[in-house]
Amino acid sequence: MNIQRALYTIDRISTFTGKAASWLIVGLMTLVCVEVFKRYIMNMPTAWIFDASNMFYGTLFMVCGAYTLAQNGHVRGDFLYSSMRPRTQATLDLVLYITFFLPGIMALCYAGLDYAADSWRINEHSNVTADGPPVYHFKTVIPIAGALLLLQGIAEIIRCIICLRTGAWPDRLRDVSEIDVVEEQLANSQYVDEDARAKAIANAQNIEESARQRGMGGNQQT
Helix, strand or coil, X not given: CHHHHHHHHHHHHHHHHHHHHHCHHHHHHHHHHHHHHHHHXXXXXXXXXXXXXXXXXXXXXXXXXXXXXXXXXCCCCHHHHCCCCHHHHHHHHHHHHHHHHHHHHHHHHHHHHHHHHHHHHCCCECCCCCCCCECHHHHHHHHHHHHHHHHHHHHXXXXXXXXXXXXXXXXXXXXXXXXXHHHHHHHHCCCCCHHHHHHHHHHHHHHHHHHHHHHHHHHHHX
């Protein structure tokens, strides 16, 4: 229970940082919309818009990496992986984490820390424009994102070890899922009452059908 509680704690940290960073999407969208209005309506383009949009998107991309790993959402070629037994999956994951993940992320943290420190020391600014914005705060995100990924990676390694010992994957902190993922999980679950499972699948299908009808209605109107 203590180990599972620790895994949940790490998952919560990754989930919190990922959801906090997701608000940058709103900022990025606002930034782009304002710039489009200024550029094409008012004929007043902003020189630093390219740097700002890169910083928003880059921060979002890096910080959300740990959240995606916590949700087991990174892209993988699972046409073979999904057919393996849990212990075989855990063995493969453990080898890959130790061989590639840990060295790569540790190198990212180490190099990123020096990279950010140099940027702060020289008060680095972007050279895309003549009077570019500062970038040292943006480069500080590199070691922070690396540390979050490393922390979540340790949790995943612990999950692999537990699976090797017990033959089953330990639980992870779940978040929102797509409709088709929910249907598959409910259909394959052994711990949900049959009536509850059927009702949940029917509700998910109704939501999906309603969304499809709204899309068809919009196409007909156009």
